[in-house]
Amino acid sequence: MTPSSAPLAAQHWIDGAAHGDATLPSLDPATGTELGRFADGGEAEAEAAIAAARRAFDHGPWAAAPRLRQRVLLDWAAALRAQAEPLAELLTRDNGKVIAQARGEIAASISEIEYYAGLARHIPGHVLEPEPGVLSTVLREPAGVAGIIVPWNAPAVLLVRALGPALAAGCTVVVKPAAQTAVFNAALLAPLLTHPQLPAGAVNVFAEAGHAGASLLATSHDVDAICFTGSTEVGKTIMRNAADSMKKLSLELGGNSACLVFPDADIDAVAPQLAAAATIISGQQCTAARRVLVHASRLQAMKRALTGALQALKVGPGLDPANAIGPLIDHRARDQVAARIARALDSADEVLLQGGVPGGALADGAFLTPSLVYHRDSAADFVQEEIFGPFLVLESFEDETEAVARANHTVFGLSASVWTRDGATALRVARALRNGTVWINAHNRLLPEVETGGYRQSGLGRLHGYDALADFTELKHIYQAPGVLGDAG
Numbered sequence: 001m002t003p004s005s006a007p008l009a010a011q012h013w014i015d016g017a018a019h020g021d022a023t024l025p026s027l028d029p030a031t032g033t034e035l036g037r038f039a040d041g042g043e044a045e046a047e048a049a050i051a052a053a054r055r056a057f058d059h060g061p062w063a064a065a066p067r068l069r070q071r072v073l074l075d076w077a078a079a080l081r082a083q084a085e086p087l088a089e090l091l092t093r094d095n096g097k098v099i100a101q102a103r104g105e106i107a108a109s110i111s112e113i114e115y116y117a118g119l120a121r122h123i124p125g126h127v128l129e130p131e132p133g134v135l136s137t138v139l140r141e142p143a144g145v146a147g148i149i150v151p152w153n154a155p156a157v158l159l160v161r162a163l164g165p166a167l168a169a170g171c172t173v174v175v176k177p178a179a180q181t182a183v184f185n186a187a188l189l190a191p192l193l194t195h196p197q198l199p200a201g202a203v204n205v206f207a208e209a210g211h212a213g214a215s216l217l218a219t220s221h222d223v224d225a226i227c228f229t230g231s232t233e234v235g236k237t238i239m240r241n242a243a244d245s246m247k248k249l250s251l252e253l254g255g256n257s258a259c260l261v262f263p264d265a266d267i268d269a270v271a272p273q274l275a276a277a278a279t280i281i282s283g284q285q286c287t288a289a290r291r292v293l294v295h296a297s298r299l300q301a302m303k304r305a306l307t308g309a310l311q312a313l314k315v316g317p318g319l320d321p322a323n324a325i326g327p328l329i330d331h332r333a334r335d336q337v338a339a340r341i342a343r344a345l346d347s348a349d350e351v352l353l354q355g356g357v358p359g360g361a362l363a364d365g366a367f368l369t370p371s372l373v374y375h376r377d378s379a380a381d382f383v384q385e386e387i388f389g390p391f392l393v394l395e396s397f398e399d400e401t402e403a404v405a406r407a408n409h410t411v412f413g414l415s416a417s418v419w420t421r422d423g424a425t426a427l428r429v430a431r432a433l434r435n436g437t438v439w440i441n442a443h444n445r446l447l448p449e450v451e452t453g454g455y456r457q458s459g460l461g462r463l464h465g466y467d468a469l470a471d472f473t474e475l476k477h478i479y480q481a482p483g484v485l486g487d488a489g
Helices: 042-058 066-082 084-095 099-119 157-169 179-193 212-219 234-242 269-281 296-312 331-347 401-409 423-432 466-472
Strands: 008-010 012-014 017-019 022-027 033-041 124-130 134-143 144-151 172-176 203-205 226-229 246-251 255-259 291-293 352-355 373-376 389-398 416-418 437-440 473-480
Touching: 008 022, 008 179, 012 042, 012 331, 012 352, 017 416, 033 084, 033 157, 033 179, 042 144, 066 084, 066 099, 066 179, 066 255, 084 099, 084 157, 084 179, 099 157, 099 466, 134 291, 144 157, 157 179, 157 226, 157 466, 172 212, 179 203, 212 234, 226 269, 226 466, 234 246, 246 466, 255 269, 255 401, 269 291, 269 296, 269 389, 291 296, 291 401, 296 352, 296 373, 296 389, 331 373, 373 423, 389 401, 401 423, 416 423, 423 437, 466 473
Parallel strands: 008 033, 144 172, 144 226, 172 203, 226 246, 255 291, 255 416, 291 389, 373 389, 416 437
Antiparallel strands: 012 017, 012 203, 022 033, 124 134, 134 473, 352 373
């Protein structure tokens, strides 16, 4: 299927062939209209996909063919580059994000595929001589069958950052895209799945409206590794389900990103960047800014500037380049987020900007305008929880020690940012924050070459960068004692 196909239809892809009838609708969250349809699978499709991947890994050429793996990945990247604009438009229509963000995601995904294509031919081990005449060879081998469960908020890059290293390492794969963006993922994967040199069963895909197939990926002893991006609650369920098979886990889970703004920062320049960081994908990104911690001496200035910056962001359909905030993924998510924000507005010390569900021309879409509150107690539930939408909490601090203590007062540890002109302050505070990524005078900068992942309940493992290969490989030690020249015998 290509992005221009009409009507759009996403089938399962198992053992090198399409399966299933596309019967469930996929809706454009900006208009509520039907974009396409996808096949609804479950445990049976997951079982068939796992079996195909197992055969391909155990008996096929893929695991031992790095040059083939590189060629397939490079060709996939080239095919996506040729379709970049229609893919970006399809992503906006299927997911709702504004077109500039969709274009950026497609470009980043292509770059990431190319990065792992380069690594496919260089996954070295090492050799030691711990004693005279004793050689210990350590090989990095593919883990086996990898299950990849993809969320809907960034369905291109969050697929590619797992599928890229899995394929580069030599794993065979079962992909379970989110139902909300299964139509887009089918278009993104089509050039890979139909590549003439990709062995049947090396990459398999099934979609489902429920969770039975995903649960089987976690429990199956024929799946050697799981990569999941999503909520901490679901991640814990996957860990429990995977315990019996002791499979490798790569989990990027919830976040509660704090942005620490020190007194020397230019508030008028920083506030629009914080507003953009809080509303990326309509606030539906795990690294989105959730809390702004500003020095008490600049609190009033930040209240004014951040309120104004959020108010200036135009809400509307993502295909209109004038809009900065698109709809949430669907009406159900919009209503749940709106209800949580309403409770927070009732409890906050001060409501600086009250958002809500817009009417008029936007009434048919899953739109929600941004909200901003000021609150002193960092233990409040709406400060501690990850509200997955356009909602931002402003807090204040007196010194570095309080700023770090407030920022670290969370069970999460995915990302944070520090805003100051003082390089020593920035590095000192960044080192003290318990987060897998800390940006200095920036937010939401994610690169294919640099590892991303969380501390604490934000997950396990790292994706992007060279260390992502660790989630899809095993280390094997081979011992031999050939002796040294001149030994007796």
